[in-house]
Amino acid sequence: MKTVEEIKAILSSIETNETMYSLLDQTDIPNVKRMMDEAEPWLAARAIFALSRLGGDESHNIILRAATDERSEVRIAVAASCEILPDAISDTVLNSLIEDSEPGVKKFAIKSITKTSETRLKEKLRAFSREETNEPLRRIAEEKILQIYEEN
Amino acid sequence: MSLIRGVLLAGKFRTHHELNSMSREDRRNTLIVELSNRTSQSIGHFQAMDDDKLSGVGAVFIFILISRIRTDLELKTMSDDDQRNTLIVEMDIQTRLGINTLQGFSNLELVLIGMGKLDHRDLEVSAYIRGVLLAGKIRTQHELNSMSVEDQRNTLIVELTDHSNQSNFQSFNNFELAGMGAVFVFLLHARIRTKQELKTMSADDQRNTLIVEIDAQTGLGVRLLQRLTNMDLVRLGLGVEQREIFTHPVPFQIPALRIHFKSLLAISDALRSFITIQFEAMHELFATGQVQTALGTIEDLSGDATLTLLLNLQVGDCLLGNSTNADQNQLFQNRNGAATDDVVVYIVSTLTSTTGNPIGCSTFPVGQPGCVITVNNAEWLTAHEVAHVLGVRHVCEVPACTAGQSDNLMFPNVGWTNTPPNLSQAEFATMINSNLTPIT
Numbered sequence: 001m002k003t004v005e006e007i008k009a010i011l012s013s014i015e016t017n018e019t020m021y022s023l024l025d026q027t028d029i030p031n032v033k034r035m036m037d038e039a040e041p042w043l044a045a046r047a048i049f050a051l052s053r054l055g056g057d058e059s060h061n062i063i064l065r066a067a068t069d070e071r072s073e074v075r076i077a078v079a080a081s082c083e084i085l086p087d088a089i090s091d092t093v094l095n096s097l098i099e100d101s102e103p104g105v106k107k108f109a110i111k112s113i114t115k116t117s118e119t120r121l122k123e124k125l126r127a128f129s130r131e132e133t134n135e136p137l138r139r140i141a142e143e144k145i146l147q148i149y150e151e152n
Numbered sequence: 153m154s155l156i157r158g159v160l161l162a163g164k165f166r167t168h169h170e171l172n173s174m175s176r177e178d179r180r181n182t183l184i185v186e187l188s189n190r191t192s193q194s195i196g197h198f199q200a201m202d203d204d205k206l207s208g209v210g211a212v213f214i215f216i217l218i219s220r221i222r223t224d225l226e227l228k229t230m231s232d233d234d235q236r237n238t239l240i241v242e243m244d245i246q247t248r249l250g251i252n253t254l255q256g257f258s259n260l261e262l263v264l265i266g267m268g269k270l271d272h273r274d275l276e277v278s279a280y281i282r283g284v285l286l287a288g289k290i291r292t293q294h295e296l297n298s299m300s301v302e303d304q305r306n307t308l309i310v311e312l313t314d315h316s317n318q319s320n321f322q323s324f325n326n327f328e329l330a331g332m333g334a335v336f337v338f339l340l341h342a343r344i345r346t347k348q349e350l351k352t353m354s355a356d357d358q359r360n361t362l363i364v365e366i367d368a369q370t371g372l373g374v375r376l377l378q379r380l381t382n383m384d385l386v387r388l389g390l391g392v393e394q395r396e397i398f399t400h401p402v403p404f405q406i407p408a409l410r411i412h413f414k415s416l417l418a419i420s421d422a423l424r425s426f427i428t429i430q431f432e433a434m435h436e437l438f439a440t441g442q443v444q445t446a447l448g449t450i451e452d453l454s455g456d457a458t459l460t461l462l463l464n465l466q467v468g469d470c471l472l473g474n475s476t477n478a479d480q481n482q483l484f485q486n487r488n489g490a491a492t493d494d495v496v497v498y499i500v501s502t503l504t505s506t507t508g509n510p511i512g513c514s515t516f517p518v519g520q521p522g523c524v525i526t527v528n529n530a531e532w533l534t535a536h537e538v539a540h541v542l543g544v545r546h547v548c549e550v551p552a553c554t555a556g557q558s559d560n561l562m563f564p565n566v567g568w569t570n571t572p573p574n575l576s577q578a579e580f581a582t583m584i585n586s587n588l589t590p591i592t
Contacts (some may be wrong), residue, residue, distance in 0.1 A: 017507050020550055076464055104464030137461060140461075
């Protein structure tokens with residue numbers, strides 16, 4: 001089990017890569033969670049990306065709670081991590097994050113929806129692609145629907 | 153240039169610490185109330201002025217008062233125009249520039265002339281010793297008119313010796329003396345230290361005290377402030393905008409790589425400070441290897457609705473030479489004011505890639521050199537990314553890094569163990585050999 005400082009040193013890369021996450025293991029989850037208390041939002045967001053790679057119930061519960069974190073940087077990390085989370089977890093968080101008040105969070109929530117996402121979420125996406133008033137966001141939703149359709 | 157803060161300090165209407173906790177609007181309203189109470193004109197008259205005009209009118213009032221050209225009672229019967237005309241007459245006596253010429257100067261320029269700028273008897277850049285003697289109420293305007301430059305210098309030396317624990321002021325040139333004098337007067341009149349406290353301090357102690365205070369005021373950081381002259385520290389304390397102090401003029405005969413900043417976040421004072429710190433850190437470090445940089449434009453792109461979603465930017469792998477994605481291509485098209493070989497640093501809220509949240513990324517579309525950064529405490533982030541743009545690679549990759557490599561700017565993490573970090577001669581050579589770096 002590494003200290004918080006050791007974990008921070010590992011995860012503080014400027015340009016990210018998968019290697020840094022591979023240096024952590026399940027025993028590090030409690031101290032990765034503590035990184036979420038960092039004053040700098042990017043470090044808290046980085047912890048989310050690490051937890052999504054570490055997996056397991058403890059990590060997933062932290063990620064589920066982080067979906068309502070007041071820092072948009074953290075919610076974006078949750079949304080972007082959904083691509084590698086189990087469907088049960090990603091469906092839950094994406095259902096809320098697709099309705100987030102921040103366009104940036106919505107953007108990454110939409111991008112993380114896949115053909116295996118639950119029907120209710122895909123229906124929300126379809127409605128979004130018709131009704132969203134933010135033009136660039138609506139286009140992203142349309143592209144995502146086309147992508148899901150093509151995958152089918 | 154609005155110097156409302158400086159006027160409130162010079163007039164002793166508020167202390168430095170009080171001003172730190174006041175909003176810009178509070179400071180403006182305070183000056184309006186003070187001027188309406190102390191001149192013949194109403195609050196409404198001053199409310200109609202913008203900040204620049206208001207601070208100019210305030211500066212004239214304070215100058216006439218503290219240089220003892222007019223008394224409080226006399227000023228109360230005068231309009232701002234009366235005060236300006238009085239100052240013009242006084243400046244004519246001081247400089248012999250002629251009333252017509254002086255009428256062409258702004259209020260603030262007139263005050264600066266009063267402080268010693270453009271003194272017709274001195275063809276060199278002014279040292280502002282006169283201004284320090286006036287601001288410190290050490291001599292009056294009329295007394296100074298009858299003193300030689302040497303007399304003024306000696307007077308300041310005596311004052312500084314009396315108000316510090318130091319006695320070697322004669323060994324300093326006029327610029328250094330004026331700077332030390334300005335720090336002393338600022339600390340005293342902004343009520344940061346008392347006369348008694350100042351008497352126990354050396355000029356260096358006084359400078360360091362001011363650096364701590366200006367850091368609290370501006371958040372620029374002690375390291376950056378330590379690079380400034382005494383006079384520039386005082387100018388910051390008076391409210392002179394940071395961009396006027398930090399823009400590095402690069403001599404025209406030395407070609408420089410121009411760095412532009414374009415922000416998708418609204419440019420606040422805090423963000424401007426961030427840009428300043430980032431540029432200064434890079435400029436200083438690169439200059440040690442003869443890579444000259446110059447600050448180009450700073451553009452606020454936050455009002456462009458078509459770019460809103462790029463505030464949270466999706467990026468590809470941020471590896472040197474890798475291709476860019478649609479988000480990056482759209483962002484990098486924004487190169488207003490940047491020449492083909494200039495580097496544009498884009499500032500966004502977040503970066504997201506398939507491997508997490510980079511805080512900087514230096515991949516750029518062909519022919520549009522630049523990088524993207526986020527706002528954080530990593531002082532050399534821009535330097536790191538621009539070095540990538542110029543072709544420099546990481547010194548190592550975790551976990552294969554060894555002790556000492558974290559001293560290098562191109563360490564892949566933000567945990568630099570040597571600040572400012574190092575760049576090797578080979579890395580500087582790579583930068584100089586980049587097609588983007590102007591040939592010297």
